[in-house]
Amino acid sequence: MNESEYKDYALATIACRAGTAMTPELENSDPIFLTSSFCYENAAQAAARFAGDEPGNVYSRFTNPTVRAFEQRLAALEGGECAVATASGMSAIMTLCLGLLRAGDHVICSFSVFGSTINLFKNVLSKFGIEFTFVDLVDHGSWEHAIRPTTKLLFVETPSNPLTEIADIRLLASLAHAAGALLVVDNCFCTPVLQQPLQLGADIVIHSATKYLDGQGRCLGGAIVAPRELVEEKLIPVMRSGGPSMSPFNAWVFLKGLETLSIRMRQHCETAHAIATWLSERANVQTVFYPGLAEHPQHDLASQQQSGYGGIVSFEIRGGRSGAWDLIDRLRLFSITANLGDTRSIVTHPASTTHSRVSSEDRERSGITEGLIRLSIGLEEPRDLIVDLDQAFAGG
Numbered sequence: 001m002n003e004s005e006y007k008d009y010a011l012a013t014i015a016c017r018a019g020t021a022m023t024p025e026l027e028n029s030d031p032i033f034l035t036s037s038f039c040y041e042n043a044a045q046a047a048a049r050f051a052g053d054e055p056g057n058v059y060s061r062f063t064n065p066t067v068r069a070f071e072q073r074l075a076a077l078e079g080g081e082c083a084v085a086t087a088s089g090m091s092a093i094m095t096l097c098l099g100l101l102r103a104g105d106h107v108i109c110s111f112s113v114f115g116s117t118i119n120l121f122k123n124v125l126s127k128f129g130i131e132f133t134f135v136d137l138v139d140h141g142s143w144e145h146a147i148r149p150t151t152k153l154l155f156v157e158t159p160s161n162p163l164t165e166i167a168d169i170r171l172l173a174s175l176a177h178a179a180g181a182l183l184v185v186d187n188c189f190c191t192p193v194l195q196q197p198l199q200l201g202a203d204i205v206i207h208s209a210t211k212y213l214d215g216q217g218r219c220l221g222g223a224i225v226a227p228r229e230l231v232e233e234k235l236i237p238v239m240r241s242g243g244p245s246m247s248p249f250n251a252w253v254f255l256k257g258l259e260t261l262s263i264r265m266r267q268h269c270e271t272a273h274a275i276a277t278w279l280s281e282r283a284n285v286q287t288v289f290y291p292g293l294a295e296h297p298q299h300d301l302a303s304q305q306q307s308g309y310g311g312i313v314s315f316e317i318r319g320g321r322s323g324a325w326d327l328i329d330r331l332r333l334f335s336i337t338a339n340l341g342d343t344r345s346i347v348t349h350p351a352s353t354t355h356s357r358v359s360s361e362d363r364e365r366s367g368i369t370e371g372l373i374r375l376s377i378g379l380e381e382p383r384d385l386i387v388d389l390d391q392a393f394a395g396g
């Protein structure tokens, strides 16, 4: 089947089948092409491939069949034209910026994005004369106010990490387009199963495949889903020369991860919702951050924009850092690690880990308090997770 034929299929079907190009062996699972380079029939063909006069593989920094299968499957899932796979989520963001921006260009980004994204923008890319303004995710006036004639990108993560705030993608897309800029959405928390930013008007989607796309905590990877012309003219040259390419082995892991994505995301959502509700009934929990709760400030927007509320639940416990650390240390089932989107449930203290390199001032502004705990709800039996939380809250 070719790609356009997948348009008529539901997401779960696309996730199992799109992008697969069978070899003459007629294998029913995607093969892994672990090869760094590719051969030619003769010297003339080598020359034609290098000159770009003939399509075909040259070197796995440029193209690789397993990586291409992942790119095509992810693009089909997001309803996008084209995707570029990268070595990590951060290298997807870096590749995008290197491809689209030059000195003097301006980017508007919400405060509440992944900590490394802030560091990349503030400490690395700003060295090359790219300018950044950070705004409050849910304050649309502040996005509008920040727009300059040189604004090229609006960058947003929704739901945000770790506070699960929801940005209005349609509204930000129209703001961006009125200013001649592009809207980039980091769709890591939702995946295309729960939210398809391109259908809501966004221009580009970023993924950390490391999270739910793998879903089993094995490999680092990332991707950019974007219009074909932008991929071919702006991003491929950075990939070819800069080399932040995805390993074919990792691409294969992600291909197999995508096949179970729909069913996994549904379960992550269901268990996370139950845990968020349970947490909201605890006396020493100040606030629960989960878009599925009616009291979440953007609950209605989340219901319109997403088909599920996701697997991340954050909450603020009384007693600041020591209260948070004590609770974390009493948990038995939850892994203490900074990853998310794994089959195994994870507990993280953002202020001292994922967001520790962010200045305390910026942390404060984005609401990452010392009592904040982030849970990435895995695929264990929901009841076992609640029993674990219960004993931890009871004091061990």
Ligand SMILES: *Cc1c(COP(=O)(O)O)cnc(C)c1O
Binding pocket: 088, 089, 090, 091, 114, 116, 117, 157, 161, 186, 188, 189, 207, 208, 209, 210, 211, 220, 221, 222
């Ligand atoms: C983890 C993460 C990233 C970075 O991805 P890596 O694969 O770790 O480089 C970017 N955005 C969000 C929202 C993330 O959670």
